[in-house]
Every structure is written in structure tokens, then in C-alpha cells.
Amino acid sequence: MGREFVDIFDGWADSYDASVSGKDPEYRDVFEGYETILNEVAKRVSGTIIEFGTGTGNLTAKLVEAGNSVIGIEPNTKMLKVTAERFPSIKVIDGDLLEFKIGHENIDAIVSTYVFHHLTDDEKGIALKKYASLLPTNGKVVFADTVFLTEEAKQVQISKERKRGYLNVVEDLEREYYTTIPVLKELFTKAGFQVRFVKMNDYVWLMDATKK
Template sequence: MGREFMHIFDEWADTYQDAVSGQQIEYRSVFEHYEEILDAVADRVSGKTIEFGVGTGNLFEKLLNKQIDVIGIEPNERMLEIAKSRFPNTKMVDGDFLNFPKTENVHNIVSSYAFHHLTDDEKSQAFELYHHLLVDDGEVIFADTLFKDDTHHQRAIDDAKEKGFSNLAQDLMREYYTTLPKMEDIITKAGFQVSFKQLNDFVWLIHAKK
């Protein structure tokens, strides 16, 4: 359920803003067009929304600016603390993609840079859960790292190693990155129609409609 990566989130909490703004060369390509990526998610949202993996609150802020009724779910205590300090008196609670306070009449479920912390089996469980949770025609809109196939995944690892990006290479080997065909199969089997759009070398927009 992603909670096995809590120690990584602890390390990221105080440096995440530097990474997304391109100040960490190792992760610059991962976060290329970061603001546009968040906009690609936020621009498709209307109605009551759950955001998983709020992190330090960057997508959450865009949703608030659109006056979206959004509930933030975040498993990491330090990141949740940072997000709450940025946006006091908003709805943010502890939880993860599979374990969170349930709510009714949800129109959208969104996330950025987080769904790869679930195994493929857990991803399947999540989409089955979301299908029951969402209203008719409800949508899941995720921006997350995907690869066209296993060969492209291995190439990304090899490229990171060749550039001396050991942390990035370790991330790509340790976390549960999946492929487009596997993700499409997971989502369609759960009862959604899905489309994909590549937003940078790593990140794809996943737009699934119930």
C-alpha cells in the first residue's frame, strides 16, 4: 500500500520543492514540465474530489484555486504536516490509496507522482475500490511514471546509471513502476475506459472514466 516507502517520504519532505523546481539535476527530467503536469490533472477536475498522496500540497493548491471541494489523503506524517501548514483549515487526513476515510458522492480521484508506490495487485484493488466509490461517470485522473514496456523501463535504469544518477536508478529498481499495457489491463478490468498521454520522459497522464 505504499507505506513501506515511508522512510523515502521522510527524506523527500524537506527537499521536495527543490526537486520539483529543477534544482536537483538527478531528478530534473522526472519533474520536467512539473507545473504543466499538475495543470493537466487539475484542469480535468470538477465536483467533489479526493487527492491521494498530497505530499507537500502542490496539486492540492491548484485544486483549491479552482474552488474544488477536495479532500487530501497523505500517509506520511511529515509531508502531511507541511501541507497542513501551507493550507490550514482544509480537509487533509492520514491515509493511503487503499485505506482512507470513505466519503460519498465523489466525482474525481486524483494523484500525482504517487501511484507507483503500489504493486500491480494493489493497483488493481485500488481501481476496483474506486469504481464502487465514484458516482456514475466519475473519473480517476493520475499523473504518474509509466513505461511503454519492460525494455523501456530497463533502459531508463541503465541511462540513470550511466549518468551517475545512483539515487534515481535505485528508485527505478525499487519502486513498483509498471507498463502501459499492464496499467490499461488493470483499469479496464475494473470497469473504466482509459486514455494515456505522455507528459515528459517519465510521466503519463492516466485518465480513466467509470
């Protein structure tokens, strides 16, 4: 993963919460139902939980409020500082979806929202195998992220956003590794998970995976 992908978030740390609340028209559809999406992820897990890409700590808040023990993993220094200052009692570690060092905790679940697209599909497969090795039988991976039904549907969406003049969204969709449901289904299955997908808005799907 290139460091430049992570540095992009330096400029977003201060305005991120305004974006997710719908104040940025370009990202309104992506973040539609943001609170519901976070609640849906949080309610499906319990225990000791790894959260990747904590950002400003909005999902972290829901996990902590529900009484879970959270280990946050965040590669962007500014975002990491925001989460660490908001939750002084939890561990927030510098790391990413693929490269991270945790202690000897028994992990019950692994979660993230709006993060998994930072990995290429090959990297996603490697990461899921790593997560399977950390989890017990029935352990969970619950991710929510932008996913498309097909590659064609993704191209249709990019054209629609270009016509609307939402060029930041277009650039994001073309730069990052947004994938499709069939690809994800195969990657989760190969890594030993049973996975279900739930549509949350025009962009975001929830992936609810249980280790077999």
C-alpha cells in the same frame, strides 16, 4: 505497503519543492514540466475530489484555487503536516492509496501525481476497483506518474541513468513498482474504466480514466 516506503518522505519533505523545480539534476527529467503536469490533472476534474499523496500540497493548491472541495489523503506525517498547514480549510487525512476512511461525501473524482507507483500491480488493480465503487458513472480517476511503454523500455532507462551516474534514480526505479501502459490499461479496464494515456515527459504519463 511497507511503512519504510512512507518514511523515505520524511527526509524529502523540506527539499521536495527544490527537486520538483529542477534544482536536483538527478530528478530534472522526472519533474520536467511539473507545473504543466499538475495543471493538466487539475483541469480534468471538478467537484468533490480525493487527492492521494498530497506531499507539499502543490496539486492541492491548483484544485483548491479552482474552487473544488478537496479531501487529501497522505500517509507521511511530515508531508501531511505541510499540506494541512498550507490549507487549514481542507480535510487532510492519514491514509494511503489502498487504506483510507472518508465520510459520506459523494466523490466526483480521484487524483494523484507521482504516487500510484507505490502500489504493486496487484494492489493497483484492487485500488482501482475500490475507486470505481466510490465514483458515479462518468466519475473520474486522473493520475500522473512514471510509466513505461514496455518492460524493455524501463530497463533501457535504468541503464541510461546508471551510465549518467544517477544512482538515486536507478535505486528508485528498481525499488518501486513502476509499471507499463499495457498493464495499466488492463487494470483500469477490468475495474470498469475507459482510460486514455497522455505522454507528459520522458518519464511521466497522464492517465485519464472515466467510469463507465
